[in-house]
Amino acid sequence: MDKQRQEQVISALKEKGATQPCPRCQNLQFDVVGETVIGLDTQPWFLGGARSGVPAILVSCSNCGYIAQHAAAVLGLLR
Numbered sequence: 001m002d003k004q005r006q007e008q009v010i011s012a013l014k015e016k017g018a019t020q021p022c023p024r025c026q027n028l029q030f031d032v033v034g035e036t037v038i039g040l041d042t043q044p045w046f047l048g049g050a051r052s053g054v055p056a057i058l059v060s061c062s063n064c065g066y067i068a069q070h071a072a073a074v075l076g077l078l079r
Helices: 005-015
Strands: 031-043 052-062 067-073
Touching: 005 031, 005 052, 031 067
Parallel strands: none
Antiparallel strands: 031 052, 052 067
16 A cells, blocks of 8 residues: 555545544554455355455554455545
C-alpha cells in the first residue's frame, strides 16, 4: 500500500472515530497492514456455491500484533 493510500485509510478511520486503544493490550499505536477481501461462500462449496467477498482494510496493533478488520465500503475506501 502506498503512502497516499495509507493516509486515506488513517483519515477515514479518524473521521469515523476509530481511535480507541487496542482491545487486547490498550496500546494506542496502530499500523495499516494492507487491504484484502474476506471471502464469503453463498452456499457450501460441495453444492457449487459461488464466492463473493467483503473488501477490508487491515490494521495491526504495533505492540501485540492484534489485527482489526474494517469494511472498506463503510469507510468510503472502495477501489
